[in-house]
Amino acid sequence: MTIYTDTVWPQVRAHSWKYRPRTRDITGILWHCTRGGQWYDGDTELGAYMNWCKSPNNRNPGAPSMGIEPYAGIASAGIGPGRIIECVPDGYLPAWSSWPSDETKISVEVAQSNPGQPIEAATIASCVEYARAMAARYGFPLERVMPVNDWTWVGMAGHEDTVQGRASGKTDPGPEFWVPFLAALNQEEPLTNNERTLTAVAWGDYERMKASYNALVKAGLIPDEGIGTVDDLNSAVVKRGRIMELVATNPDKAAEVIK
Numbered sequence: 059m060t061i062y063t064d065t066v067w068p069q070v071r072a073h074s075w076k077y078r079p080r081t082r083d084i085t086g087i088l089w090h091c092t093r094g095g096q097w098y099d100g101d102t103e104l105g106a107y108m109n110w111c112k113s114p115n116n117r118n119p120g121a122p123s124m125g126i127e128p129y130a131g132i133a134s135a136g137i138g139p140g141r142i143i144e145c146v147p148d149g150y151l152p153a154w155s156s157w158p159s160d161e162t163k164i165s166v167e168v169a170q171s172n173p174g175q176p177i178e179a180a181t182i183a184s185c186v187e188y189a190r191a192m193a194a195r196y197g198f199p200l201e202r203v204m205p206v207n208d209w210t211w212v213g214m215a216g217h218e219d220t221v222q223g224r225a226s227g228k229t230d231p232g233p234e235f236w237v238p239f240l241a242a243l244n245q246e247e248p249l250t251n252n253e254r255t256l257t258a259v260a261w262g263d264y265e266r267m268k269a270s271y272n273a274l275v276k277a278g279l280i281p282d283e284g285i286g287t288v289d290d291l292n293s294a295v296v297k298r299g300r301i302m303e304l305v306a307t308n309p310d311k312a313a314e315v316i317k
């Protein structure tokens with residue numbers, strides 16, 4: 059049974075520079091975040107990433123005279139809220155997400171537009187589902203490791219953790235991925251209502267944040283400052299601040315109103 063909810067492989071396959079035959083065993087997962095730079099929700103961000111995977115413009119000419127064949131920036135899979143999309147099947151190397159880790163890893167791009175943006179709980183849940191399925195299939199431990207050699211590590215690492223990633227200043231996937239992901243993977247205490255509230259009001263779920271803000275104004279818990287219908291960046295920052303303030307000072311009332 060496939061773990062994937064969808065695939066873009068038929069389109070990717072048409073572009074021979076985006077993959078190579080896999081010749082080594084799979085020994086872990088390499089995690090990335092998409093970071094397209096917009097303030098998209100996870101679903102939109104994942105769609106944008108998939109368009110990039112399919113695009114004929116996703117082609118780096120390489121340096122054939124130096125033995126570097128043309129390649130793309132691509133991973134094995136992309137994950138967003140409730141969606142796990144196949145880009146390149148496990149029998150092929152995606153060329154490349156982080157070489158040489160790609161030679162022995164499956165790589166995943168997690169939907170997150172910018173560093174610091176919270177990742178939706180549904181995305182984290184899909185990451186856990188994918189990681190468990192792949193660990194069972196290929197027999198690697200679900201533990202985060204810090205590679206000292208990108209050829210030989212086993213388990214899970216972030217792009218930020220690999221030798222290649224550190225050398226090029228990568229920060230993905232970052233704490234917004236690792237903290238909830240490892241907690242969910244290790245089945246630690248689920249988030250409290252107020253932690254959920256804080257997650258919901260943050261950038262990753264902007265529509266929900268607006269709805270929460272308007273509900274709190276309506277309930278009289280936040281004064282109406284006349285910014286409830288303005289969707290620009292400044293009003294979003296103010297709204298988020300008001301909600302977080304209320305959750306910190308009156309968590310029970312906030313939790314009653316915010317679902």
Ligand SMILES: [Zn+2]
Pocket residue numbers: 089090091155217228230
């Ligand atoms: Zn990366």
